[in-house]
Amino acid sequence: MSERNGLRYGLLGLAALILLGALALLASRPASTPPTPPSATPEAAAGPAKLESLTALKGQTPSRRALEIHSWRTAEGAKVLFVEAHQLPMFDLRLTFAAGSSHDGATPGLAMLTNAMLNEGVPGKDATAIATGFEGLGAEFGNGAYRDMAIASLRSLSAKQQREPALQLFTEVLGQPSFPAEALVRIKNQVLAGFQYQKQNPGKLAGLQLFQRLYGEHPYGHPSEGTEQSIPPLSAAQLRAFHAQAYAAGNVVIALVGDLSRGEAEALAAQVSAALPRGPALPPPPAPQVPKPGLSHIEFPSKQTSLLLAELGIDRREPDYAALTLGNQILGGGGFGTRLMAEVREKRGLTYGVYSGFTAMQTRGPFMISLQTRAEQSAGTLKLVQDILRDYLATGPTQQELDDAKRELAGSFPLSTASNADIVGQLGAIGFYDLPLSYLEDFMQQVQNLSAAQVKTAMAKHLDPDALVIVTAGPTVAQQPLPPPTDKPAEPALGVPEH
Structure with a gap:
């Protein structure tokens, strides 16, 4: 669970009370202008201008709730x-x-x-x-x-x-x-x-x-x-x-x-x-032992095979957290446009979606890549994913990939403090993982200052393509070769996963 x-x-009357109270407050309070970002022009600092499209930002970082x-x-x-x-x-x-x-x-x-x-x-x-x-x-x-x-x-x-x-x-x-x-x-x-x-x-x-x-x-x-x-x-x-x-x-x-x-x-x-009851803080879990890599399979009657690839990642206070977040955004954490999505779905139509991510915890949480694919192409898809990871760790991101990922993170990060519910979640994490109170500001500054070489170094330091623990679940069937990459795959991507 x-x-x-x-x-x-709650009650509709109370909901109306909330709305009326909000309108009254907004009407009686001057509009607050977010802090001017360092790259903003004097014209922008003079007052809030109507934003007709994202191109009006001209590469500037969107303002975030201070x-x-x-x-x-x-x-x-x-x-x-x-x-x-x-x-x-x-x-x-x-x-x-x-x-x-x-x-x-x-x-x-x-x-x-x-x-x-x-x-x-x-x-x-x-x-x-x-x-x-x-x-x-x-x-x-x-x-x-x-x-x-x-x-x-x-x-x-x-x-x-x-x-x-x-x-x-x-x-x-x-x-x-x-x-x-x-x-x-x-x-x-x-x-x-x-x-x-x-x-x-x-x-x-x-x-x-x-x-x-x-x-x-x-x-x-x-x-x-x-x-x-x-x-x-x-x-x-x-x-x-x-x-x-x-x-x-x-x-x-x-x-x-x-x-x-x-x-x-x-x-x-x-x-x-x-x-609350009286008592002290409980100690965090101990550091885990490095697991034995390799593949295990769960036999399951299905048209698709689930593929999970993982290894030990990082704890939440890891100094390379920003570099790894940015690096994973390029590899498989950002949806369409990532290396994994481009090669596995867009060019070959092998899956509905493929994703990667670090789950940073009190001690080393997992780094994981997950996807579902046709059972008859599961072996080839697994090797393709492994090859993409190996190549990425060896070569690192291109400058274009880095710039695009920075822009995407800068555009989405303000949503992390868009509502009071978002903020209270951020505060809970800051307190629980003992992060500095300036974490939200520090994180985006660190991301924007990173170079492609720094991201490559961090990813290669924390991930090893030969250390993957791999679990597959699906039927044992005769395997077919993968289609060659193309801008227009012969077969469309799979629909929504079965499970």
Whole structure:
């Protein structure tokens, strides 16, 4: 269960209130002009001009919402990051705990199940009462568990009459979950049903085997959602014990964005922190051992074969993070126009899509290339992907590829702070991975300063084409040769993947 989002925006009347409040604020407040980028002309600095097309940027980096991030710790040891934003009469609160499946220990699925049960009951309220409570206030609760972390979030109107009861209910859910027996049985059954679905999904089966081969006995190696064997015996007592340890105030980052003053934000964070169990931060997972490379195959009746290629990548504090992000954007992280997409889909029509990416985590997360292709051309497609990676690591990007990737990242990066929900997610990551408060500004500056030689060096330093762990899932069939590359492939690309 990758994420369970509890809830619903609320009553139409309250939605209208939000809209009216926003219009009133906009009408009473002068328009804010984003900071002038260094390359802007004096004419641009004189006032905002209407942008008729992207060509009007003339190579300039699009402006991004400037953020003033405040940070402090609560009395109980919780780290807080706050951005004041009065454009809308709302606030977004996100709690990030070091409570992901890497802390499951010998009981896979413990972290996921604990997080899934948070809003199933508190003293005096069942799941329906909790859901109705948030909904009646026009508030939204969300939660989810992953390998590194578990999260819980609240979005609410910032007016005191809505904020205070929403926050009170949120602190009850986070601090006093009752883990009712009937809800535990129901969620276990949902998870077990999900395992049955996984058996019909070759891509999922390949992913599970890939992580097991990549990490072995390391905490990242077992499935985040647990297994058919581990879920049934998990008890409410185990969930309570995990909650008391992993949902402690010293083990959380509180990210907060919205229509609040610094004083209101401090009071809100203090209330949340005080409601959590007492305890210190949990240690990060150990460094994984380098896995044995090679190919393994899962036999599966399908017209397509899923291909996954991976090796250990980087942790989130890696100094080469910007160079690797830019390098991967060129290889396979940017959709159409990447090396992989051009060679595998556009020139040969072998797949609907092929993608690559680094998943940077508390310790070395995976670098992965993934695609689906026709079963009868899977061997040739696999070799083609390996050859593309090998060539890219040997030659590096061209200057044109580098310039295009920089432009694409510069154009898309402002979206990472386009809304309060986007910002609160960024703050949670900055706090959880202990990044500098200036990270958002630093990252884009680092990207723009990179040369093709620096990107080539970073990619070759962190990736080895001979170290790939490869998992394929599909039928064993006679193989056919690949078509030659052409601007107009003889056969169109495959449709949407089967699974």
